Each structure stands twice: as C-alpha cells, then as structure tokens.
Amino acid sequence: MNSRIMYIELKSGDGHNDRGSASIGRVTFSKSGKSVYYRDLKFQSLKGSGIYANYFEVESGDEYWISGCKKNGQDRHWAGGGAVEIDEDARQEYWTEIRKQPERASENLA
Numbered sequence: 001m002n003s004r005i006m007y008i009e010l011k012s013g014d015g016h017n018d019r020g021s022a023s024i025g026r027v028t029f030s031k032s033g034k035s036v037y038y039r040d041l042k043f044q045s046l047k048g049s050g051i052y053a054n055y056f057e058v059e060s061g062d063e064y065w066i067s068g069c070k071k072n073g074q075d076r077h078w079a080g081g082g083a084v085e086i087d088e089d090a091r092q093e094y095w096t097e098i099r100k101q102p103e104r105a106s107e108n109l110a
Contacts, residue, residue, distance in 0.1 A: 003028045004068070005090045005098060007075040008038055011053040012063040022076060024069055024094055024110055025087035036066060052079050069098045073110055084110040 006027045010020030027038045036043040036055060043055040043064060050056075053063030065077040075084060086094055086108050095105040 005093055006036075006038075007065075007067050007069050007084070009065040009077055009080055010062060011050075011065050011077070011080075012061075019080065019082045022080065022082065022084040023087060024075065024084060025090045027066070038066075052077065069094060071098060071100065073099060075110060086110055 003026050005024060007022070007024055008027070009022040012020075023038075025038055027036050029036055034044060035058075042058045043066060044058055046054055046056055046063070050063055053065050055064045055066045056062065057064060065080070067075070067077075069075055076082075088108070091108060092105050094110070095107065096102040
C-alpha cells in the first residue's frame with residue numbers, strides 16, 4: 001500500500017464546533033485508492049457531498065477533512081482552529097521534507 005504524510009481533522013461528533021482534534025500523520029491507501037487508513041481507522045470519500053468534510057470514518061460515520069500538508073503550515077481547514085499534533089512517525093519527514101525546517105524536527109505541534 002502507498003503511504004503519505006497527510007492532515008486529518010475531525011469535523012463531526014466532538015468536532016462539530018470546528019475545533020475538532022487534528023493530526024498530521026502517515027496514511028495508507030487501498031489498492032483502488034478509494035479507502036484511506038490512519039491509525040486503526042478506515043475512511044471513504046464523501047464524493048463531494050460533505051459541507052466541511054471530504055471523508056467519513058466507516059465504522060463511526062464521523063466526518064473528517066483529510067488533505068495533503070501545506071508547505072506554509074496552514075493545514076487547518078478554513079473552518080477549523082486549535083493545535084495540530086504531529087505523529088512521531090511523521091515528524092521528521094513533515095519538518096524536513098514538507099516544511100523545509102529541519103531544525104524543528106523534534107517539535108510535535110504544527
């Protein structure tokens with residue numbers, strides 16, 4: 001399976017106020033590319049039907065905004081806010097390859 005560092009933000013459930021939990025971490029994709037996996041969660045596309053989300057978590061139905069990380073660090077959805085945690089296994093690549101700031105490679109918040 002292909003993997004990539006991506007931004008993942010909860011947009012429903014506890015995230016209904018646009019301050020849902022947010023992480024930067026390594027996701028993997030199914031062979032077909034229709035499913036995204038992060039931690040123990042499986043996501044599928046809302047195919048454009050979401051208002052503030054573009055994916056839903058298959059088991060819970062919670063909606064998420066999942067996107068590629070931005071070089072400028074402004075990864076939060078425009079209707080979101082709060083701290084963004086960087087997973088340990090993604091931290092080095094995020095700060096060195098995406099943000100081009102290797103001196104920050106030990107930081108766990110974006």
